[in-house]
Amino acid sequence: MATSASDKIYKIINARLLIDHKIVENSYLWFQNGKIIHPQNLFFNEMRDADEIIDAKGLLVVPGFIDTQINGAYGIDFADYEEPEEVLKANIDKVAKGLLKYGCTAFCPTVVSSDAAVYSKVLPLLNRRKGSAKGGAEILGAHVEGPFISEQKKGAHKPQVLRTAKNGIKDFDEAYGPELKKGSEAVSIITLAPEIEGVCDAIPDLVARGITVSMGHSSCRIADAEKAVTKGANDITHLFNAMPAFHHRDPGLIGILGAADLPIPEKSNRHPSPSQTSPDRTKPDPRPFYGIICDGVHVHPNSVRIAYYSHPSGAVLVTDTLSAMGLPKGEYVLGGCEIEVDEKGGAYLKGTRTLAGSTVTIDECIRNFQKFTNCPLVEALEAATLHPARLLGIDKQKGTLNVGGDADLVFLDDSTGEIQVKRVFVAGEEVEL
Ligand code: ZN
Secondary structure, three states, X not given: OOOOHHHOEEEEEEEEEEEOOEEEEEEEEEEEOOEEEOOHHHHHHHOOOOOEEEEOOOOEEEEOEEEEEEOEEOOEEOOOOOOOHHHHHHHHHHHHHHHHHHOEEEEEEEEOOOOHHHHHXXXXXXXXXXXXXXXXXXXXXXXXXXXOOOHHHOOOOOHHHOOOOOOOHHHHHHHHOXXXXXXXXXXXXXXXXXXXXXXXXXXXXXXXXXOEEEEOOOOOOHHHHHHHHHHOOOEEOOOOOOOOOOOOOOOOOHHHHHOOOOOOOOOOOOOOOOXXXXXXXXXXXXXXXXXXXXXXXXXXXXXXHHHXXXXXXXXXXXXXXXXXXXXOOEEEXXXXXXXXXXXXXXXXXXXXXXXXXEOOOHHHHHHHHHHHHOOOHHHHHHOOOHHHHHHOOOOOOOOOOOOOOEOOEEEEEOOOOOOEEEEEEEOOEEOOO
């Protein structure tokens, strides 16, 4: 019987696979219709073999990288809303496509604090959608940073749009508009500051909609952070950035990494796996995940190392790129500022050495994380695959090579000790790099 193109069965051979926290040598992987499959049923029930063999030639095959925080790239910012909808859509596609060559097969487009008019225009365009080789990396729903954040720690966010949540979830619905009712289909992560009035009380309602609650842009005390975690927050946004420095008497948001007495979730696919530093090594870790920018600039390598050794299974690598990422050397006007991009891809305010946001790529973050922490390669890879998938509660579909998961795959050359992206598949389709 002829096989239709969509039904085609692929078999990867001569691969080294990242499976169950280990690299399995000389292995193979089967996929069909964009999903990883178990070959046994094919042999015994359908008497079928693979239609196409993909020779990995000894490369390391790992799940596609997931970036939960990216504001834009290629001159595009996801919070820009003034262009016609067709232009905005084309811009999103351009970024989604551009990310694939770094091995990023799924991402949360991130929107800075904005007013209701901006959200009502941009959020419907950032709804969850499948990835493809032609269409680009999968969109996992938007990550909205603010507007329920601290003015003291606003970073580049506009102070006039920041607000409180006296009326709890009602204020969230008012701020983001009807898209928030769709839950994680539309909004996958909200970054909020636990100390802002009414915010903690709204967390259970947000979690009930499947939304991941991340603490950030905050000067909260440790007690506020613990309260937010108890209510369902399971992430910290760009750890160390936009929060007070660590203070030993009240360690604030950073101090939650040292928490030993938070309620331990019995079962949760949205908490870090147990590690050697977990309070109970047999249960998911009650401490939140933490996004960390590993460009070597936004966070000092020593700080990355301290975070990793205190809570290894909580690390989530994020690029937090701004629109200058991916642009060739030259001068640009981005978000009203004159920017110079140098030959290394670094973006600076014109005539200065002031960074105009991060321009790091997710594969570079993995290399840096491994270098800074001296962790095993598997752990560096999991910080960009399994950990973000668990954070979002999508680890059945993404972040592992388990049967039934999406065939988002990155082939890596690690022969020099540093990973290099060689081939990328998204939803079972090979991407032209
Ligand atoms: Zn931020």
